[in-house]
Structure formats: structure tokens, C-alpha cells
Amino acid sequence: MFHGSIPHAMGSRFDALLFAPRREVVEGLWGEITALIEELDSRLNRFSPTSEVSHINHAEVGQIQPLSEEVERLLQLGEAYYRQTEGLFDITLGGFDALTFGEGAICRHRTEVMLDFGGIAKGYVLREVKQRLQAVGIGQAFVDFGGSSILGLGSHPYGEGWQVELTSPYDGRLLERFTLRDESLSTSGNTPTYHGHICHPKRGERCEDRRVVAVKSPDPLDAEVLSTAWMIASEQEQQQMRKHFGSVEPVIYNL
């Protein structure tokens, strides 16, 4: 059993428990995972004035800025999710229609457009981690990114799958016990000290409800995106989104 952790990346803690017969394989992979997270963190950090995202966000409207391959890939993913969620999931905070990007360059057309990868980066990392683990033949692992994004591969050495409990942030009451087997779980929600951080991009209103959403999915990135979108989606919007995400069914807890 190998335990790797990064105390502070993308504003959260990252922990991985990896099980593999050969220690060199795990250590090599752990090096790759840290490098990936560190690199994304330094590019996407909105609070560091020298990050790539800060350069883009603070450039004059209409000015063309360089765009790295990694950030371009994330933007493409973000745009696809923007379409699939009827515009509810929006990492530009101002709509992809006011943004042009591709081939290593990017340009904002409105000042409101501000890139924020906070809602996509952790899911993306978990998706990458899952692929890399599987590529080197590691089928047993538990990865926790900040408590709200979790990946369980294979099973706990002494049980079936990996069991995690979701409790109410308001009173600690058990809401659900999930079993993850080659799946991930993402949760979003308001808490007593932190609420109103998810905003409806079209209607502009903040979601202040005492609500938690949990999404279980084989794809960590889908789970991450849907847990955010479901916080603010109307019945009708949920109906629309179901068409794109097949069997994945978010659960809403109104507390």
C-alpha cells in the first residue's frame, strides 16, 4: 500500500492510496501525478498574478493571448460541457459565445468573461489519474481530492468496492452510504459557513438553498460537472441534461 499526499493543491488536499505489487511502478506514477497537479495548479491559479489564467483574465478585451495546450484542452472540455448542460456549467462566467480560442491563442470579447477552472480541474485530474492508473495496470486505488471528489478503483483489500459516507454539513446526519467500484463520487453544496458560491449563469441568481448534490459516475469529470449543474438546474433543465449523460443520476438532498 502506498500513500501519497499533497497538502495544498488547487485549494485542497489531495490523497491517494495505491495498491500495486511493484513499488517502483507506484513511485514513478506518483511522481507523474504530482507533476500533473503542480503544473495545472500553477497554470490555473486565479490568485497568482503570474499564472496563465491570470494573464488571460487580465488582458485587455480584444487582445490575443497565448494559450498552452493543457489549458486549451480544458477549455474544449469546458465548452462541450457548457453545451451539454444548456449553459448551466460555465467556466468562462460570461458565456463561450464571448470567447474565441484555438491553436495556441485566446481572446476575450467582453470584460465579464473570466476563466475559472475551479469547477472542472479536480474532476479532470481524477479522470487523468484514473487513466494513468489503468495504463500501468493498477486496478486498486482510492483517491480523494478535497473530500468532494473521490475515485474508487477496484475494491478495498478486505471488502467489496470502497464505501464512503455522505453526511449533512448542517447537522452531521448520515445522508447516504455509497459504494464505489471503478467509479467516482462528486458532491457539491452549501454549508453553514460557505453558501451562495454557485451562481446561475443565465438568471444571475445565487443558489442559497440548504442543498447538497451527489453524483456517482464512472467518469470523474462528468460527476464533477453534474454535481455543480444540478445545484441550480430547474426540473426542465435537468430533463434536458439527462439526454446527454445517460444512466448517471444525480441525487439532491434538500436539508
Added chain:
Amino acid sequence: MKETKQEGVDISLRKFIKELGYLAGGAAVLATSPWLTACTPEKLKEISGNRARVALIGTGSRGQYHLHNLKLIPHAEVVALCDNYEPHLKEALALFPNARTYTDYRKMLEEKDIDGVIISTPLNWHAPMTLDALAAGKHVFCEKAMAHSMEECKAIYDAYQHSDRALYFCMQRMYDEKYIRAMQLIRSGLIGEVTGMRCHWFRNADWRRPCPSPELERHINWRLYKESSGGLMTELASHQLEVCNWVADKMPESAIGMGDIVYWKDGREVYDSVNVIYRYSNGVKINYESLISNKYNGMEDQILGTKGTMELAKGLYYLEEDHSTSGIKQLINQVQEKAFAAIPAAGPSWRPETQGKYRPHAIISGEVHVNHGQSTVGVDKDGSDVILSAFCQSCITGEKAKNVVEEAYCSTLLCLLGNKAMEARELVYLPDEYKIPYMKF
């Protein structure tokens, strides 16, 4: 650091330093800690097969501690030993029977087959010995604190500017993996903005060494007399104040404090109780406290940030709002005990189980070497072996250690400024004539 003898004392630290560049905050640590950049596995490979010929002056307790470490450094060879107190010289000779012995360090410095000199004598000897050794063309590794007065520190600093020799002062925290990793975490933003620092060192002991006859009192118990010692400040605080400057990446401007002999009224001249506050230009303060008649609080270097607290000596940190869960810990325990259960892992960041309580997190995972501060000699694996190994490397390559002299200069000046404040019982400022370009205020 669980490496074996054959690999050398500092392999795992060297690997970690090599990796620092790509960790969040790591580049910032390397930028402000350039002494680490020479400490890589590659450098060790470059010098493999070479041995630094070193001599040691002052074979007392700390000197013998270094001799034990030198046995584990493959690129070091101890060729000479010097002490003017025979019993100590004999003890050292037992460790290195082939080394030549001297009672007069000046004689020893004349020898051409010595590349580097290690000085672990009382504080009043640091300046004369360091200056003479540099003048004799030797690389020098001297114990902290730098010297006994600001004038002496400045003289060493000036001599070093005109010397091509390497010079180290044994500020081992600068080479301690726990501290380096903590710096990386601080620079990555883990504890937010640093707004205060509290360092303390408590012991319950008289600080005396057994003395075989009264005329040896000042030689053996040099720590207790002002002619040879700066007391608790130079002996203990020097390490901790360096750490504060490392965190702040600047130098305090002023100090205020009080010192007394509260309990050990045995004829000693140095305080057994000191409280000093140092102030940086932005208002951040270091609160320093040392008392040697109660050990309850032990030793700690505590860094206070808007989002968390670091306890560097224990290798722990605490977050103001702890969003992590105990899930991973529980899982590890389960696997070790062959048990299976659900863990409280999922959830948007808030956990009733931890509300209001501070949960300790380890700065480095795995084996952590903790210095509780009760030993007057030194503890294992606190960076002392690594800095000594780095010095021996310099004896071979001739490369100076970047900023080590400057860091020692700044922290020693703070110790001496603290003593000045306590003696004057008023707010004192660092005199302009001792400011050096390295200092940022």
C-alpha cells in the same frame, strides 16, 4: 531519511531538493534558499571518489557529535584534531586514532594537507579561529552563533567577501527536510499570509557541565559567562530567529525585551529567562521566549498564518478551517488491521467531527525526526549531518554555499540585538553600520 551508511547521510534530502522545482511553492523556496541548490544527488556523484581532508578544533561535546557524523560521510577524511583540554582531545582521538593532534590551533592551521577546518569551540573563539583559518586558506565550518559581538560578526562577513574559501555556520535547520518542506508548504499558500511568529525554548536544567576543578570553571562552563557567551540568545535563539527570517524573507528592524536571572543564581552572568519581541517593518512580530527552570512547553518554532499554523519543530501544521477528512487515515488503519468499513470521506467541505478542534497534519509523511530541545549536544537527523556533508562537498569543489554566511550573520545580529535590548531595557534598532546589502527590511 531512512538511508543506509553506504549511501551517505543525505541522499533522500538531496532527492527531495532536486524535486522541489516542480512543487507548488518549491521554486519560491529555491529562490530564497539558494544554499540548497548545490545539495543534489548529481553533485554527490561528481565528487565521488574524492575526500575532503578536514580538521576539527574543539573536541568537546558538539565536536564529538560532528566526529560521529563524519564517520558516516563517505567524502570526508578526518586528518587532525585540536583542543586545549586534554581529556576531550583524548576522547576524540579514540574516535579517529589516525588523526594528528594539536593543542594550539594556529600550529594546526600551518599544515598544508588540511582542506577544511571545523570549529566547535566556545562562542568567543569563533571569530579569531574563523578569521585565522580563512587567512590560512582553509575552508571553514564554524558552529553557530556566528560570533560574540556585532563587530566580530562584521569582521568575519568582510573577510569572507574577500575570500575565495567556503564558509559555513552550523545552522542545521536550513538543511532539515522538515523545515524545507514546511517552507514549501508556506510558500504554496497552505497557511495563508504569515502574520506572526512565536518561538520558544524551555528546559529545566542548570546548563552546567561537571567541572573537575575550580580553575577550569570558566573553561568548562563558558556558556554561563558573558566574556565567552551570549547566553540563551546566541546558544538557542540563533537557530530559531534564522527560521523566522527564512519564512519572512526579511529582517526585523527593532527589538524590545527583558532578561533576568530568575532561578539559577549560582554566580552565572547570563540570563536564565529571556523574553524578546522583534518587529518587522510590516508589523509582523517574532515573540521569543526562553526559560530554563521549567520544561513544560519544550521547544517550538510556531508560524502563524491567516489560514493555519505551523509547528516546525514537531513537523505539524493545523488549519483554521480544516476541510480535510479523517477518511484516508481511517482507511490506512483499516487495511493495516485487515478491516473493512465505510469512511466519512465524501461531502462538501465541513465536518461536524472536527468543528472547533484543530487536527494535526504531518509536514512530512513517514518517519519524522522530532527535536524536543532537551539535549544540549544535538539530536540525530536534524540537518546537522547534511550541512556537514555539504561543507565537505565544498572542500572538494571549492564552491561557496550561497547565503549561509548571510543568514548566520542576520540571525546572530538579532541575538545580539536582543541581548542589547534586554540590557538597556528599551526599544533598540539595528545599528546602521552593521546593515549589509543582503538584509531586506
